[in-house]
Amino acid sequence: MSGSLFVNPFHFSTMHENPGDMLGDFYTHNFEKGRISHDSMIINLGPQHPSTHGVLRILAELHGEYVLRAEPILGYLHRMHDKMGQVKTPWQFLPNTGRVDYLHPIAWNWAYVGAVERLAGIEVPERAEYLRVIACELNRIASHVMWWGAFVLDLGGVTPILYAFEEREKINDMLQIVTGSRLTMNYMRFGGVCADINDRFIKMAREFIPRMRERLEMYHKLVTGNVILARRITGIGPFDPDLCYRYGVTGPCLRGAGVAYDTRRAEPYGVYDRFRFDIPVGETNCSMGRYMVRMREVEESLKILEQALDQLPDGPIMAPKAPKATWKLPAGEAYFAVEGARGKIGIHLAGDGGKSPYRVKLRAPGFSNLSLFAEASQGTLLADALAILGSLDLVIPEIDR
Amino acid sequence: MFKAIVDNVKGLYSLLVGLHITGRYALGPFPIWLKLKKPENGYPQLTTHYPRQTIADEDLVTFRGPVELIPAENDPTKSKCVSCMMCVKACPSNCLTVVKGDEGKAPKLWTSNFTLCSLCGTCVEVCPASALRFSHDIYWVAEKREDMINDLLAKLAKNGRN
Numbered sequence: 001m002s003g004s005l006f007v008n009p010f011h012f013s014t015m016h017e018n019p020g021d022m023l024g025d026f027y028t029h030n031f032e033k034g035r036i037s038h039d040s041m042i043i044n045l046g047p048q049h050p051s052t053h054g055v056l057r058i059l060a061e062l063h064g065e066y067v068l069r070a071e072p073i074l075g076y077l078h079r080m081h082d083k084m085g086q087v088k089t090p091w092q093f094l095p096n097t098g099r100v101d102y103l104h105p106i107a108w109n110w111a112y113v114g115a116v117e118r119l120a121g122i123e124v125p126e127r128a129e130y131l132r133v134i135a136c137e138l139n140r141i142a143s144h145v146m147w148w149g150a151f152v153l154d155l156g157g158v159t160p161i162l163y164a165f166e167e168r169e170k171i172n173d174m175l176q177i178v179t180g181s182r183l184t185m186n187y188m189r190f191g192g193v194c195a196d197i198n199d200r201f202i203k204m205a206r207e208f209i210p211r212m213r214e215r216l217e218m219y220h221k222l223v224t225g226n227v228i229l230a231r232r233i234t235g236i237g238p239f240d241p242d243l244c245y246r247y248g249v250t251g252p253c254l255r256g257a258g259v260a261y262d263t264r265r266a267e268p269y270g271v272y273d274r275f276r277f278d279i280p281v282g283e284t285n286c287s288m289g290r291y292m293v294r295m296r297e298v299e300e301s302l303k304i305l306e307q308a309l310d311q312l313p314d315g316p317i318m319a320p321k322a323p324k325a326t327w328k329l330p331a332g333e334a335y336f337a338v339e340g341a342r343g344k345i346g347i348h349l350a351g352d353g354g355k356s357p358y359r360v361k362l363r364a365p366g367f368s369n370l371s372l373f374a375e376a377s378q379g380t381l382l383a384d385a386l387a388i389l390g391s392l393d394l395v396i397p398e399i400d401r
Numbered sequence: 402m403f404k405a406i407v408d409n410v411k412g413l414y415s416l417l418v419g420l421h422i423t424g425r426y427a428l429g430p431f432p433i434w435l436k437l438k439k440p441e442n443g444y445p446q447l448t449t450h451y452p453r454q455t456i457a458d459e460d461l462v463t464f465r466g467p468v469e470l471i472p473a474e475n476d477p478t479k480s481k482c483v484s485c486m487m488c489v490k491a492c493p494s495n496c497l498t499v500v501k502g503d504e505g506k507a508p509k510l511w512t513s514n515f516t517l518c519s520l521c522g523t524c525v526e527v528c529p530a531s532a533l534r535f536s537h538d539i540y541w542v543a544e545k546r547e548d549m550i551n552d553l554l555a556k557l558a559k560n561g562r563n
Binding site for chain 2: 088091092093094095096099159163176177180181184186189194218221222223225226227228230231324325326
């Protein structure tokens with residue numbers, strides 16, 4: 001039976017390693033047991049594939065060009081962030097939060113810092129709260145713009161990502177002034193933020209807002225109005241609200257399905273209750289709806305940014321009793337959720353009074369969003385399945401943590 | 402039937418709009434490629450051609466490179482470090498080694514292993530003597546793994562003498 005495609009499933013069910021003469025691995029053999037059609041083909045998309053945004057592996061059963069079944073397989077980028085949170089002190093774990101999601105690190109910073117502050121009862125100065133909003137919204141715009149470029153790249157349009165990177169570089173220049181880094185930013189501290197903004201930052205941000213609005217118009221002319229894109233993604237991958245609830249989908253994917261749920265509005269944190277902004281909801285629940293939600297969210301973020309810059313109060317940026325590096329987390333439990341670019345980021349922190357937390361649970365929105373893919377991709381064309389995958393806005397380091 | 406024709410014509414027009422934008426960005430504003438206007442009125446060059454060009458110092462101050470010791474005011478070859486070991490305890494990656502000197506508080510060995518460092522800046526923030534800072538050196542290259550272990554006291558002594 002060596003080298004044969006028709007393998008005895010009972011033989012392999014106890015075997016977790018490939019002895020060398022089998023085709024496929026443990027996941028493939030498990031997947032093969034659920035074969036729907038006898039003449040279908042099982043293929044791997046990934047772990048290295050140009051349209052999977054990192055090391056995501058998808059096993060798909062194809063009948064011709066149609067996907068009968070698909071199953072995402074994770075674990076190629078697992079870095080044990082949950083476990084690292086348990087063995088490191090809160091100060092030592094804080095830089096890790098910037099590494100979880102490389103496109104929206106500041107929201108993860110905020111989620112962890114917020115959980116610690118809620119557990120320890122630390123008051124954050126007003127100016128620091130505004131600076132957090134400014135940095136977080138700038139980063140959200142960068143993330144959405146980057147998604148826009150990468151999504152169109154997935155569908156075969158190469159030029160837009162070059163335009164997207166221009167805006168992203170402008171935002172990175174701004175965020176570099178306050179955070180010192182361009183990718184794995186670590187801006188927030190327990191009880192405040194690490195650096196104040198300067199005149200240069202304010203000038204750049206003021207210039208950026210009208211420029212981004214202009215560029216958004218250009219984006220819409222270049223890509224949204226394009227007939228190829230419209231016919232490619234309109235009506236592809238409809239998500240019902242019911243489907244989203246079952247999988248715990250949040251963020252633009254849920255809003256694309258027509259549910260106006262935004263953590264910034266549902267459970268206001270920081271100073272988000274002081275800004276006027278709308279929650280964009282998709283007109284259609286297909287990939288085009290999710291696309292439009294993200295593009296309109298950039299506009300809303302610009303609105304918030306403008307108001308935050310106008311209202312920015314004077315004052316300290318750190319709480320007077322901010323924790324030092326040797327500080328011990330008090331006993332108790334706290335949960336803090338923020339709205340990231342991909343959905344609801346939640347951190348559940350349990351402390352037992354020791355040096356490091358007893359347990360840290362990171363809730364990554366991308367994980368729930370990806371779980372939906374197995375059901376949403378059933379019966380679609382392979383190219384449409386990849387469009388659905390792109391419209392979920394996956395960041396694999398966040399999903400695998 | 403009539404609607405399909407109109408849709409297709411509109412679709413073709415949308416492609417022309419996209420091509421117009423791409424073409425405009427490729428060539429610059431309309432007269433620029435006829436060389437009628439000065440180049441600075443066109444789209445600026447956004448990239449830096451290293452090593453022919455380097456980045457201005459004002460853009461580098463926000464860059465946080467490998468940590469370095471701040472020289473003392475009275476003697477630029479000496480450090481302000483008091484060997485309190487706060488940075489060593491706080492470092493998430495265990496990349497710092499500080500050995501206290503035989504006499505006084507000054508350290509006799511201060512190394513930072515850049516292969517482990519994640520540039521989080523915790524050591525800079527916790528230092529009670531403000532003896533640490535981020536360097537702005539973006540051109541540092543190491544050929545061997547051993548070169549990445551920075552002896553910061555030796556670097557300070559070398560820089561102070563110059």
